[in-house]
Amino acid sequence: MISVKRKTHHSQANPAASFAVSDEQVFDDEAMPPHVPPNAPEAKTGSRNRMMWLQGVAFLLGLALLIYLVHRVGVDPIFAALKQIGFGFFLLILISGTRHAVRTLAMRQSIPREHRTFKFRQAFAARIAGEAITFLTFAGPLLGEATKAALLKRRVPLAQGVQAIVVDNLLYNLSVALLIIGGAVVMLVSYQLPTAVQVVLWSIALSAATVLAIVAFVVRRRIMPLTWLIERIGTLAARDVTPFVSLSNVFTKRRGGVESLETHVYDFYRARRGSFFLMLGLDFLAHVTSVLEVYAVLSMLGFEARLAPAFVIESLTKVINFAFGFVPATIGVYEGGTEVILRALGYAAAAGVTLAIVRKAGIVWWTAIGLMILSSRVAPAFANRLAARHPRIQKVMDNLVISNITHRPARTLTTILGIGLGVLLIVFTVGLAHGILRERGRREGSTGAELMIRASGSLGFGGSTGLLPLSEADAIQIAAIEGVRLAVPMAQATVNTDSGFGVRLLDGVDFDSYSRLANLKIVEGRAFSTSADEAIVDSQWANERQSTTPIVGSKLTLFERPFTIVGIYEPPGGGRVKIPLRTMQEQLGGEGRASTILVSCVNPLEQEQIAQLIQARFPDYQILLTRDLPELYAAGTPALNVFISIVTAIAATISTLVILLAMYTTVIERTRQIGILKALGMSRPRIAWIIEQEALLVSVLGVITGLVLVFVARFVVMRMTTLTVDIEPRWLLIAFAIGLLGGTLGALYPAWRAARQDAVDALSYE
Secondary structure, eight states: OOOOHHHHHHTTTGGGGGGGGOHHHOOOOTSOOOOOOTTHHHHHHHHHHHHHHHHHHHHHHHHHHHHHHHHHHHHHHHHHHHHHHHTHHHHHHHHHHHHHHHHHHHHTTTTTTTGOOOHHHHHHHHHHHHHHHHSOOOTTTTHHHHHHHHHHTTSSSSSHHHHHHHHHHHHHHHHHHHHHHEEEEHHHHOOOHHHHHHHHHHHHHHHHHHHHHHHHHHHHOOHHHHHHHHHHHHHHHTTTTHHHHHHHHHHHGGGGHHHHHHHHHHHHHHHHHHHHHHHHHHHHHHHHHHHHHHHHHHHTTTTTOHHHHHHHHHHHHHHHHHHTSGGGTTHHHHHHHHHHHHTTTTTHHHHHHHHHHHHHHHHHHHHHHHHHHHHHHHHHHHHHHHHHHOHHHHHHHHHHHHHHHHHHHHHHHHHHHHHHHHHHHHHHHHHHHHHHHHHHHHHHTSOSEEEEETTTOSSSSSSSEEEEOOOOOHHHHTTTTTEEEEEEEEEEEEEEOSSSSSSSEEEOHHHHHHHHHHEEEEEOOOOTTTSSSSSEEEEEHHHHTTOOOOOOEEEETTTTTTEEEEEEEEEEOOSSEEHHHHHHHHTOOOOOHHHHEEEEEEGGHHHHHHHHHHHHOOOTEEEEEGGGGHHHHHHSSHHHHHHHHHHHHHHHHHHHHHHHHHHHHHHTHHHHHHHHHHHTTOOOOHHHHHHHHHHHHHHHHHHHHHHHHHHHHHHHHHHSSSOOOOOHHHHHHHHHHHHHHHHOOOOOOOHHHHHHHHHHHTOOOO
């Protein structure tokens, strides 16, 4: 981005750079990096440099600790808990976001009215970024609160910002102390507790009450502890006490600021009593949202949820956060402490860990947003400082195409995301479709059979073109062929899932013969009875749906009536849910019929020869090698290929239209700048090529963003569901080509329009 100062400085070296400068940019101080006047004191410049480096180091440290946090906790327990909560997680995000919004209002109220020249979204962004640093760093609140003041210093003088944040934190900690006392009292009154727990609770309540009493005494006597401490250090330094001489040099020059800060804190209640009580009320409202969050998590996880335990849990976890605030992300101690609290309240031990993991997942969500906000604020300043020190980087930043892209960052980002969504639509849709089909093939190929016999043309999700086209008697004849170990008839059908979205593959089998074929074992419960509506499920299906209610004994709706799950089997293979073959035959109206015959060979190496013998005996049947099923399923569905072609065409159209709209708007906005370029002698092809270059660069960034989104979506979907997404290199290249082609075609008309503009008309454009 080219600032106003730089525009004058580089106008002769690069006259085309004015193409990226507009009146809005000149007066938009948010879009410009902090500018240091040439005659600014060197100390002020050094202080600003230190602040920028401090923010940069904080961001990198926070990012590293975020990665460490996810690695230490592990993604499996997090996703297991989130899977059980499902879309309710977004409700928890909304509740925690409301808490941040309420705290932002309280912080805003602490700033004098004459200095509230910022918008709510700017204060909210500063809070989220500061809380991210607080959550992730060893310095905790100290560095996090400093980050908030630094992010608001463009609109709030740093001194007033620091004073306001100190007042906000003091009042919030006052409300926390009252909350802790209330939680301890409620727990002591409402629960029968062991003596040791009662002693701990009384200690916590008395400690909080003592702190409040000390604060009240200090405020009443107007004692200034920090100012007194600095004076004491100065006195000891005057006596040549060695350790305090250097400390005195550091603190003495800050005495005035510290005294002003403490005076402001004492005068806040007297001068702004309405703001005092409003902030205190907002802080208690923030605690209410935290209690509701605990209540909601317990409800979603299937535990008994009541407001009194939720209040106790929230109040006592505040003690953990206070005592172990120096531990980044309170990792480990928060989970362990929450487990102890819930166990004392009569919940299962796992409930505490699960509750802590779910709540921490919400914190990590907002922490990630805070890091993105912080990086967006820090990166431009670092880039400009590097450019000022390195002429080559400055030359790159003054490049016309780069300047045009960075001139409107919001629109550029929107365009990149639009192209990225097109890439995501192509690669993810294809990967999901092929992944599901290949997974179906892999599961059917892992039944222990080498051959699968079906009616001709029956390869598909339903297993057959008719209802049950094969006869069980055919299985007896196939079993008599030399080299065949087992021939097991099986019926397959698809039914709606419990949620109503998608379908479930259902196997009807004879348990005894199928278990000999697939080496199937019942690991929990028992096998189904052939005379009842019963089913067995594989261990993976059971693990994914495990909750507080046991799987064995629960009900599953199949064919619009309830089936009882009586057992869990291993290893997984074929359909995840199996019912008696006779029940399936009765349901589909095919007594003695089957949709598939699975064949196991005595010698698997001879499966092709045995397939030929069976084909000669049953020429009308389709005989498949189970090892080929994954690719056969992926390639043998013409309707799917048509669907993929339509999705690809839609994605290409989206990319083209997004680029067309963005570049057309760019050309309209920069009509006068284009006139200047033409007046300076730039040719039509050169102007058109600049537009095309910009479109190509945005397209490349969009494709890269789309590929990142693809792998993120794949990770989330495969962790949260049983779906399989196969990312194919061929489709990555296709998506890349479509993104570039769409960008090129979309920019053709805007480039042509820009090149054909008349210089005189363009210069007079308003």
